[in-house]
Amino acid sequence: MHVRLRNPDREVTVDGPLTVADLLDHLDVLPHTVLVLHDGELVTGDRELPEDAEVEIRPVISGGANAAPRCADCSGPAVLEEPRHRAAWCAAHLPDHVERQIRKAIDHAPGMAQGERMFSYADRLLVTVSGGKDSLALWDALLAMGYRIDGLYVGLGIGGYSARSQQACEQFAADRDARLHVVDLAEEYGYAIPGGSAATGRATCGVCGLSKRYAFNKVAVDHGYDVVLTGHNLDDEAAILLGNVLRWQDQFLARQHPVLPASGANQVRKVKPLYRLSERETAAYCVVRGIDYVVEECPLVAGNTGHELKAALDTLEAASPGIKAQFLFGFLDRHADRFAEYASDGEAPALNDCDACGMPTTGSRCAFCRQRELILQSLPLAGAAMAGTADSVYA
Numbered sequence: 001m002h003v004r005l006r007n008p009d010r011e012v013t014v015d016g017p018l019t020v021a022d023l024l025d026h027l028d029v030l031p032h033t034v035l036v037l038h039d040g041e042l043v044t045g046d047r048e049l050p051e052d053a054e055v056e057i058r059p060v061i062s063g064g065a066n067a068a069p070r071c072a073d074c075s076g077p078a079v080l081e082e083p084r085h086r087a088a089w090c091a092a093h094l095p096d097h098v099e100r101q102i103r104k105a106i107d108h109a110p111g112m113a114q115g116e117r118m119f120s121y122a123d124r125l126l127v128t129v130s131g132g133k134d135s136l137a138l139w140d141a142l143l144a145m146g147y148r149i150d151g152l153y154v155g156l157g158i159g160g161y162s163a164r165s166q167q168a169c170e171q172f173a174a175d176r177d178a179r180l181h182v183v184d185l186a187e188e189y190g191y192a193i194p195g196g197s198a199a200t201g202r203a204t205c206g207v208c209g210l211s212k213r214y215a216f217n218k219v220a221v222d223h224g225y226d227v228v229l230t231g232h233n234l235d236d237e238a239a240i241l242l243g244n245v246l247r248w249q250d251q252f253l254a255r256q257h258p259v260l261p262a263s264g265a266n267q268v269r270k271v272k273p274l275y276r277l278s279e280r281e282t283a284a285y286c287v288v289r290g291i292d293y294v295v296e297e298c299p300l301v302a303g304n305t306g307h308e309l310k311a312a313l314d315t316l317e318a319a320s321p322g323i324k325a326q327f328l329f330g331f332l333d334r335h336a337d338r339f340a341e342y343a344s345d346g347e348a349p350a351l352n353d354c355d356a357c358g359m360p361t362t363g364s365r366c367a368f369c370r371q372r373e374l375i376l377q378s379l380p381l382a383g384a385a386m387a388g389t390a391d392s393v394y395a
């Protein structure tokens, strides 16, 4: 069907038939903030719209278009406007909006069977925290929602940035009496990210990403967690999707999903409950919740092309609010399955235990152990810096 959204104007095509309520839900528009017209006639939420419907969604803004935005929940003065939702929220109700979006992600992630969830209240959850806005917002929201959730910080050894990030995570945990695991790469594995990257000649973010993913899974397995959560938000996921589409990376597209099930022993399910929320929303959530997150970016981010992709999507979003969410949700809802056949070139490879660390691998030695050997060979003194094998825990 053809849908015209007003103020700001944009036009989209949506597969039908759909009820008005489902259409608004699909477009992330709050029903009580708009009127819906089908062929010029007002229609209610239960009305089914045919595939060829001409629909207009018209905002209802009390006080006129130039009035100060009001909270969608209480009509009080708003602190955050989201053109994508055609709504705004006050400081008291912004956390409710964030929790509603997280709840929707947990209970209705695309591709999951009816009644299936990302995780339940019985699961032991481990959220990986960097000290930045997204992961701390996620931890805070899930604690507030009553989940059993601990944190994991991986020390990357990136100078003052890492020190400040660790401090922010420790302070967050201490303030809430929450449990934080800390794994320091240099202490645990004998190298830090800047030296590791230089030693291998590999891209910094590639060495870092492999190290972090390994540590997340290892701590989760060693401590018996059921699910690992990361703070990837809508902007992150849309940028990753754009990068994967631009290069037609079929195998990456096959794995781009907010829920990645464990595919064997010593693997833990990985989920992204913030995929419905923008960076602006998570940052504003941190501000109204008093979360003291690290605002600075990793100084090594220059090697990461994600920033250019985000900038390109921001340009499109400014011209057409909601386009970013449409891009990501449209892929997840309707097109992700088409890439399933590329998940592993058609056949699931057999998994073995790594002969060095015991973690799952398709060969005899896992990618992390191979990378670490390469680094330690080039950094002969690094081995001497190694200490213990148990991660420290701040409770």
Ligand code: SF4
Residues within 6 Å of the ligand: 156, 193, 204, 205, 206, 208, 209, 298, 299, 300, 301, 304
């Ligand atoms: S920007 Fe790159 S090096 Fe820095 S934390 Fe992220 S992945 Fe690691």
Ligand SMILES: [Zn+2]
Residues within 6 Å of the ligand: 071, 072, 073, 074, 075, 076, 089, 090, 091, 092, 093
């Ligand atoms: Zn309010």
Ligand SMILES: [Zn+2]
Residues within 6 Å of the ligand: 354, 355, 356, 357, 358, 359, 365, 366, 367, 368, 369, 370
């Ligand atoms: Zn290994």
